[in-house]
Structure formats: C-alpha cells, structure tokens
Amino acid sequence: MWISILAALSFLISSYFTAVAYRWIKPDANWIPSFCRMGEQTCASIVFTPRARVLGLPNSLLGQVFYVALIAAVVGNFLFTTPFVYFYLLVSLVTVLLGIYLSYSLLFLTRVPCKLCFTSHAINLVIFILLVIGL
Secondary structure, eight states: OHHHHHHHHHHHHHHHHHHHHTTSSOTTOTTSOTTTOOOTTTHHHHTTSGGGEETTEEHHHHHHHHHHHHHHHHHTTOTTSTTHHHHHHHHHHHHHHHHHHHHHIIIIISOOOOHHHHHHHHHHHHHHHHHHHHO
16 A cells, blocks of 8 residues: 555656656646745756656656556556566666666756655655565
C-alpha cells in the first residue's frame, strides 16, 4: 500500500515537471500551492537543462510511466511475483542512482535547491527500500 501512495505522490510531482517541461503550464501558476511553485530562475530553470532528459525525453515523463506501472503492479497484485519484482527493483535502482547524480548536479553544478526535486529523489529511495524489504 505504501508503494502505491508514494508512487501516486511522485506521479503528481512528475506530472507537474512534465507539464512545465512541455510548457503546458507556467511553473509559477497561481492555482499551484505556493510550496510547490517553481520560480523561473530556480526550479523551473533546471527542467530545461540537458541533465533533465534521458534518451531525449524529460526525466519526469519517464518517471510518470514508472509510477503508473508501479501502481498497476500493486493494484494487480503482481508486484512481488517473479520476474516482475526483479524488473521493478532494477528500474527502481536505476532511478535511485540517477537521483543521486541529479542531486549532486542540483547541489554542485546548477546550485539550485529544488525542494520538489529532492522530495522526488527521496521518495524514489524509499520506494526502492520498500521493494528490497518486500523481497
């Protein structure tokens, strides 16, 4: 159940980043809660950096696919069956490793303290830990 809740929360964060990346919404739209709004010169600027894309797609879009797949696996009750659990565990590990690199990038290269980014990376780590515990 926790995996579904965390995946749903991460899906919402990723959806926001994806919408900003494709310029469907403004990063500081008034209807977005103030603690989530991205400033044009801060969090929103990182969405358009080369490190915000894997295989030409926004990282957030790939995240959306992963989170929907996780929720489907939990709802379908096949997350912890072989070989699915190993697939999700591998993808989750890659997500955590990418998150470490992106956190380093945020702190030392772009020097942007993006709260939503760090929140998303932390949730990915917790999801990975829950998958390992579930084994």
